[in-house]
Amino acid sequence: MIFVACVTNFEGVTVIATESLSKRFPRVTALDRLSVDVGPGVTGLVGANGAGKSTLIKILLGLSPASEGRAEVLGLDVASKGAAIRERVGYMPEHDCLPPDVSATEFVVHMARMSGLPPTAARERTADTLRHVGLYEERYRPIGGYSTGMKQRVKLAQALVHDPQLVFLDEPTNGLDPVGRDEMLGLIRRIHTDFGISVLVTSHLLGELERTCDHVVVVDGGKLLRSSSTTDFTQTTTTLAIEVTDTDAHPDGTRAVREALRARGVEVLDANSALPGAGHVLLLTAQGEETYDVVRDAVAELGLGLVRMEQRRHHISEVFTDSDAENDQQRKEAVGHGS
Amino acid sequence: MAVEHPVTAPAGDQTRIHNIGYRSYDGPRLGRAYARRSLYSQSLRGAYGLGRSVKSKVLPMLLFVVMCVPAAIMVAVAVATKAKELPVDYTRYAIIMQAVISLYVASQAPQSVSRDLRFKTVPLYFSRPIETADYVRAKLAAMASALFVLTAAPLLVLYVGALLAKLDFADQTKGFGQGLVSVALLSLLFAGIGLVIASVTPRRGFGIAAVIAVLTISYGAVSTLQAIAEAQDSAGSIPWIGLFSPVTLIDGVQSAFLGASSAFPGGVGPSDGQGVVYVLVVLGLIGTAHALLIRRYRKVGL
Numbered sequence: 001m002i003f004v005a006c007v008t009n010f011e012g013v014t015v016i017a018t019e020s021l022s023k024r025f026p027r028v029t030a031l032d033r034l035s036v037d038v039g040p041g042v043t044g045l046v047g048a049n050g051a052g053k054s055t056l057i058k059i060l061l062g063l064s065p066a067s068e069g070r071a072e073v074l075g076l077d078v079a080s081k082g083a084a085i086r087e088r089v090g091y092m093p094e095h096d097c098l099p100p101d102v103s104a105t106e107f108v109v110h111m112a113r114m115s116g117l118p119p120t121a122a123r124e125r126t127a128d129t130l131r132h133v134g135l136y137e138e139r140y141r142p143i144g145g146y147s148t149g150m151k152q153r154v155k156l157a158q159a160l161v162h163d164p165q166l167v168f169l170d171e172p173t174n175g176l177d178p179v180g181r182d183e184m185l186g187l188i189r190r191i192h193t194d195f196g197i198s199v200l201v202t203s204h205l206l207g208e209l210e211r212t213c214d215h216v217v218v219v220d221g222g223k224l225l226r227s228s229s230t231t232d233f234t235q236t237t238t239t240l241a242i243e244v245t246d247t248d249a250h251p252d253g254t255r256a257v258r259e260a261l262r263a264r265g266v267e268v269l270d271a272n273s274a275l276p277g278a279g280h281v282l283l284l285t286a287q288g289e290e291t292y293d294v295v296r297d298a299v300a301e302l303g304l305g306l307v308r309m310e311q312r313r314h315h316i317s318e319v320f321t322d323s324d325a326e327n328d329q330q331r332k333e334a335v336g337h338g339s
Numbered sequence: 340m341a342v343e344h345p346v347t348a349p350a351g352d353q354t355r356i357h358n359i360g361y362r363s364y365d366g367p368r369l370g371r372a373y374a375r376r377s378l379y380s381q382s383l384r385g386a387y388g389l390g391r392s393v394k395s396k397v398l399p400m401l402l403f404v405v406m407c408v409p410a411a412i413m414v415a416v417a418v419a420t421k422a423k424e425l426p427v428d429y430t431r432y433a434i435i436m437q438a439v440i441s442l443y444v445a446s447q448a449p450q451s452v453s454r455d456l457r458f459k460t461v462p463l464y465f466s467r468p469i470e471t472a473d474y475v476r477a478k479l480a481a482m483a484s485a486l487f488v489l490t491a492a493p494l495l496v497l498y499v500g501a502l503l504a505k506l507d508f509a510d511q512t513k514g515f516g517q518g519l520v521s522v523a524l525l526s527l528l529f530a531g532i533g534l535v536i537a538s539v540t541p542r543r544g545f546g547i548a549a550v551i552a553v554l555t556i557s558y559g560a561v562s563t564l565q566a567i568a569e570a571q572d573s574a575g576s577i578p579w580i581g582l583f584s585p586v587t588l589i590d591g592v593q594s595a596f597l598g599a600s601s602a603f604p605g606g607v608g609p610s611d612g613q614g615v616v617y618v619l620v621v622l623g624l625i626g627t628a629h630a631l632l633i634r635r636y637r638k639v640g641l
Contacts, residue, residue: 061466083468087368091466099458101392113377114467116368125364132361142392158463163364195361 013040014072015166015198016060021069023055023222030055032222033069038200042192044209044216044230045202052222053202054094057168060200061086074165087116090159090167090197094174097155100144104135104154107143108161115162122161129157132195133187149180156187160197167191169201173208185212239269242282242295245305253304254280260298266291286311375473378464382481386447387488395450402443403489406436410493414500425501429518430599432497433490433525437586440529441554443489444482448533449546451482457541461636475632482534486526494518517597525589528621529554531628532585538635557584562604569604578609582620591617 016038023031030052047053058064060073062082071078073085098107105126112122130139133153138146143154152172159167169188173181189212191197203209209216210230218225242257250256258268261284269283286292292309299306381390387403388396413426433440455461464474498515502508536553537546561584568576581587581603594601595614601607609617 063465083371083470086466087370087468089466091463093459093462093466095459097459097463099454099460101395102390106390110377110381111463111467113381114374114464114469116370116374116468117364118367118369118373121364121366128362162368196363 014038014075015040016043016071016073016200018056018071019069021056021059021071022067023052023059023064024067030222031059031066034219034222034224035069036217036224036227038215038217040192040198041214042188042199042201042212044206044213045200045219046204046206046209046216047202047219047225048204051204051219053219054170055222056219057091057170057200057202060168061089061091087162088165090162090164092155092159092167092169092172094170094202096151098143098151101142103141104130104139104143104146104150104157108154108158111158112161117162125161125163126157129161130154132190133157133160134183148175149177149183152176152180152184153187156184160191160195164197166198166200169199171202171204173203173205181208188212239311240284240286240291240295241308241310242284242299242306243280243308244282244299244302245307247302247304250302250304253302254282256302257299257304258282260302261295264294264298266294281308371468371470371473374467374469375477378469378474378477379481379484382451382478383484386451386481386485398446399443402439402446403492405439406489407493407496409436410496410500414497414504417500417506418504422504424506425497427497428599429494429497429514430521430593430597431602432493432518433522434586434590434602436490436493437558438555440486440490440525441551444486444529444533444554445547445550447485448482448530448550449537449540449543451478452534452538453541453543453546456538457543471633471636475629475636479530479534479629479632482530483526486530487523490522490526491519494522514598517593517599521589521593521597521599524592524621525585527625528585528589531625531632535628535631535635538632554585558586560584561587565604574605574607577603577605577607578613581609582617585624588617588621588624592621 014037016036018037019035020033021031021035022029022033034052034056045053045056055064059066059071060078062073062078062085065079074088076085078085108126108130109122112125113119117125130136130153133156135150135153135157138150143151146154152175156169156172159169172188173184176184185208188199188201191199192214201209201213206216206218213230215227215229217227244253244257246253261268261282266284269285284291284295295309296306384390387399410432416422417425427435455464461474465471469477494515498511501511532553533550536549540546540549561580564580565577565587568574568580578591581591587603590599590602591609592614593599594603594608595611595617599608601609608614
């Protein structure tokens with residue numbers, strides 16, 4: 001965490017900075033003294049539904065005043081420079097936002113002009129951007145006939161068409177099938193690596209952001225839970241799933257491995273059941289690279305076949321419910337570093 | 340970045356296909372005023388179905404034709420019979436054709452604003468440089484302009500026809516001018532009322548029904564009350580009753596100040612003093628519509 005903060009400061013570039021940012025509605029506190037610095041690159045904003053992600057984006061776009069605290073986007077204050085920010089930033093909403101009776105080209109050209117691009121530039125940029133997000137011949141057909149994946153691409157295109165310095169993507173993988181999800185994540189990665197645009201992407205799935213983002217910010221109940229580079233995250237939170245064969249010597253291979261691992265000091269999580277075929281799958285927390293070796297050795301020694309050893313993507317709630325005491329500790333640390 | 344392409348490449352080289360990577364945009368960004376103008380022109384074109392599907396062009400174009408055909412027939416008759424004046428005053432034309440105008444407002448106001456609400460396109464606008472007031476003004480101006488095109492076009496037909504029929508030039512020009520002022524007021528008023536009603540509901544059907552209801556029921560109620568007042572010899576209340584429907588409001592303003600003959604029962608329009616009240620009410624209604632729309636879109640936001 002400290003390392004990341006140093007890198008950001010060293011480069012002297014902060015794309016988004018908030019300082020004890022709070023947003024209170026009559027009945028709920030959507031953001032509670034959130035202080036976080038975000039550098040260039042792809043940053044994931046993770047939180048359960050209602051954690052305050054969308055509220056944060058609204059404030060950062062200068063559309064909703066904060067109750068307390070301040071925030072800067074690209075060095076511009078959100079309270080006074082909203083219009084200037086919105087000229088340099090792109091926004092892809094979570095919900096559907098496309099009229100069905102116009103073509104993608106027409107729609108994106110219109111949105112480019114609404115961002116201030118002259119007519120000719122708007123048309124050129126639209127053609128380019130739609131190609132980059134992977135829409136070809138179908139872009140002349142009415143949007144109503146598009147698949148969910150194509151619609152998401154159009155939504156992404158309208159956020160990128162004016163070549164912003166930063167884009168806010170609100171739950172871009174929502175409603176996509178696994179293939180579409182992977183394609184979208186790859187596209188998001190390219191937005192930074194190929195297009196040079198910084199990205200703030202929200203999701204309630206930590207697993208998918210780990211693979212895509214350089215940095216992940218976790219919010220819960222409007223508070224900052226964690227802010228760290230993704231490598232930190234994977235090191236501490238990877239869950240391994242293991243499945244082994246049974247042999248004559250060990251009729252119940254799973255139990256044998258569990259005991260062997262316990263003997264080596266690797267705690268196996270209670271493989272309870274919520275998973276299909278859970279009886280044959282062992283879940284354990286990988287503390288680092290060495291855990292993989294320990295598992296391999298234990299299984300080999302027992303003479304069992306290792307059917308599967310894979311990283312499980314975990315739902316964000318696991319990070320929250322892991323251990324409350326530990327989280328409280330982390331939260332304090334994170335807040336301390338952010339401010 | 341079409342880099343590997345020398346500027347002086349031979350013509351044959353043009354056929355080579357390059358994988359063009361991402362190009363950043365360094366050109367001008369024209370900002371809020373330009374965005375507002377773009378929204379205006381897009382909405383105005385949309386009000387006649389331009390840039391939209393063929394299906395959505397049918398109704399507005401049909402209503403436009405229906406508005407113009409009677410004018411063309413009148414002109415033809417006037418020319419053929421060598422009449423001394425046009426069968427209908429410029430200012431009366433819109434009042435006679437009010438059903439068509441109402442139908443147009445009812446069909447196009449919801450398509451202008453309800454669509455953005457229904458398909459949740461509004462947040463995309465407000466995540467860009469324009470603000471609530473820009474959006475509202477662009478939509479209002481576009482609707483009013485569309486209505487002005489609808490109502491002024493037949494007047495133009497009449498005017499051109501009148502000149503072809505060699506009617507008195509000064510007389511006709513004055514009438515034409517008064518007619519234009521009248522339909523401009525009418526366009527603003529109808530656009531304001533139509534958009535306020537349409538912006539309340541994301542459902543287009545409701546919007547259409549509500550606009551028709553407000554425009555026709557108010558006119559029906561007002562003319563009935565005026566007729567009753569006439570029958571009961573309380574003609575003095577007729578102009579005051581006329582304040583309560585958009586069509587009679589315009590009728591009142593133009594018969595007080597634009598030399599129009601009133602369509603009120605008894606043919607007596609409001610006096611000059613009452614006419615001032617009419618003008619104030621019309622301007623007040625347009626202002627209120629603007630304020631209500633801004634309030635409405637403040638709430639919609641993202």
